[in-house]
Amino acid sequence: MIKRSFIGLAKTWMEYDALDITQPEPKKIPTSKKATLLLGRSYDHKDSILFNIGDKVKTGQKLSYSEDSDAYVISTVTGTISSISSFIGDYGKSYTAISIDVDENEETDDQFKAPAGDPTLETAINYLTGAPGNPSFEIFSDPEKSINAIIVCGVDSDLLMTTNQYAARADSNAIEIGVRILKKITGVDNIIIAVPQALTIDAAGSGAEIMTVDSEYPSTLPLLMVQNILGQVVPAGKSCEDMGVCFFSAEAVASIGKAFDDGRIPVTKTMTFVNKNGEKTLVTARIGTPISEIFKAFDVTLHEKDRVIVGGPMTGSSVYTEDYPVQADTDAVIVQDRDDVALVSDYPCINCGECIRICPANVPINMLVRFLEAGQYEEAAEQYDLYSCIECGLCSFVCVSKMPIFHYIKLAKYELGRISTVEETNA
Numbered sequence: 165m166i167k168r169s170f171i172g173l174a175k176t177w178m179e180y181d182a183l184d185i186t187q188p189e190p191k192k193i194p195t196s197k198k199a200t201l202l203l204g205r206s207y208d209h210k211d212s213i214l215f216n217i218g219d220k221v222k223t224g225q226k227l228s229y230s231e232d233s234d235a236y237v238i239s240t241v242t243g244t245i246s247s248i249s250s251f252i253g254d255y256g257k258s259y260t261a262i263s264i265d266v267d268e269n270e271e272t273d274d275q276f277k278a279p280a281g282d283p284t285l286e287t288a289i290n291y292l293t294g295a296p297g298n299p300s301f302e303i304f305s306d307p308e309k310s311i312n313a314i315i316v317c318g319v320d321s322d323l324l325m326t327t328n329q330y331a332a333r334a335d336s337n338a339i340e341i342g343v344r345i346l347k348k349i350t351g352v353d354n355i356i357i358a359v360p361q362a363l364t365i366d367a368a369g370s371g372a373e374i375m376t377v378d379s380e381y382p383s384t385l386p387l388l389m390v391q392n393i394l395g396q397v398v399p400a401g402k403s404c405e406d407m408g409v410c411f412f413s414a415e416a417v418a419s420i421g422k423a424f425d426d427g428r429i430p431v432t433k434t435m436t437f438v439n440k441n442g443e444k445t446l447v448t449a450r451i452g453t454p455i456s457e458i459f460k461a462f463d464v465t466l467h468e469k470d471r472v473i474v475g476g477p478m479t480g481s482s483v484y485t486e487d488y489p490v491q492a493d494t495d496a497v498i499v500q501d502r503d504d505v506a507l508v509s510d511y512p513c514i515n516c517g518e519c520i521r522i523c524p525a526n527v528p529i530n531m532l533v534r535f536l537e538a539g540q541y542e543e544a545a546e547q548y549d550l551y552s553c554i555e556c557g558l559c560s561f562v563c564v565s566k567m568p569i570f571h572y573i574k575l576a577k578y579e580l581g582r583i584s585t586v587e588e589t590n591a
């Protein structure tokens with residue numbers, strides 16, 4: 165496998181959006197009549213699942229898939245389960261979709277209250293995966309990984325959004341509690357909060373070491389932060405976790421702080437909504453709310469060929485239904501008028517070299533893309549440095565032939581990861 169270094173990064177011309185210091189409270193999206201929760205396990209109607217259509221659920225109630233599975237989702241509303249079905253997400257990832265008809269009268273489940281009194285890693289794993297910001301604790305129970313540094317991202321991972329900068333500013337008390345709890349439950353003392361220069365005062369009381377991050381895209385991507393903040397280069401084919409570093413968003417750490425402080429699991433997600441005219445507004449909505457509710461709140465009418473993107477403009481994914489639910493990691497929702505949508509084409513690579521000049525990881529994209537288009541993923545990894553890609557999306561952005569290179573790369577990595585999991589399971 166070729167191993168490229170990130171040193172000598174190409175400089176881009178794009179800057180992250182800075183949080184407006186006069187930022188008002190986010191606009192609250194009303195709770196919808198129906199919410200859809202995505203449980204991270206494929207649905208098989210022959211499984212003995214632990215909830216049924218017609219069951220009443222309370223806000224904060226844990227819905228576990230089955231006795232022999234750890235997969236669960238926390239209900240973000242009170243109501244009645246009206247359907248259970250399979251849902252296919254990005255790159256073919258399977259979920260169980262649970263639709264809930266929402267009651268007007270809210271009741272809160274108190275199962276989390278007792279364990280919240282004595283924070284442990286086990287409690288966090290059992291209740292907080294899928295809280296706003298999507299905290300992930302799996303890595304701490306992997307015997308092959310030894311985490312010695314946690315980076316809290318008070319920066320946003322893509323352009324146009326200010327979701328995590330807002331959390332770093334508005335939820336500084338909850339972040340301070342969250343950092344304290346993370347230290348206790350993980351045993352990791354080296355916690356760093358990464359913020360733009362303008363938010364260093366807000367981060368001062370967090371109990372984490374403050375590091376500032378450059379405003380130029382893609383400096384907030386994890387592999388680059390490990391390099392720029394910790395001075396470590398993550399070799400191709402290795403992950404940040406392999407180097408002993410894991411990441412939590414500022415919103416996720418605030419969720420941990422709020423959950424253990426209040427004894428209640430937070431259920432409301434903050435996002436940046438970007439309207440067709442480019443106007444950006446921070447909004448909050450219950451996880452599970454269909455994104456159509458956001459459009460309704462802003463009087464957005466969708467026309468054929470308009471594009472809806474969940475996530476940022478460089479790394480987000482198009483979605484094809486207004487029923488798509490807000491998820492724990494939905495940091496932005498962008499709606500683009502059909503006249504503004506960047507073309508994607510099936511034109512071939514013309515070897516212009518634009519992508520190679522912009523790529524921060526020096527990947528030979530013009531060669532890589534030929535193998536990706538042909539579905540030859542192993543060859544792409546072995547010969548053309550697939551795993552050196554840091555997933556910034558700049559190549560797709562500049563591609564003269566408008567090839568969806570970034571999505572080819574994501575699909576290839578997902579497929580290779582799936583194949584290796586199946587091989588490990590069958591070994």
Ligand code: SF4
Pocket residue numbers: 519522523524525526527529552553554555556557558559560569570573
């Ligand atoms: S997404 Fe494209 S430009 Fe960015 S690192 Fe990967 S190959 Fe390079």
Ligand code: SF4
Pocket residue numbers: 512513514515516517518519520529530533562563564565566567569
């Ligand atoms: S920018 Fe597009 S067309 Fe140009 S070399 Fe890269 S992949 Fe080929």
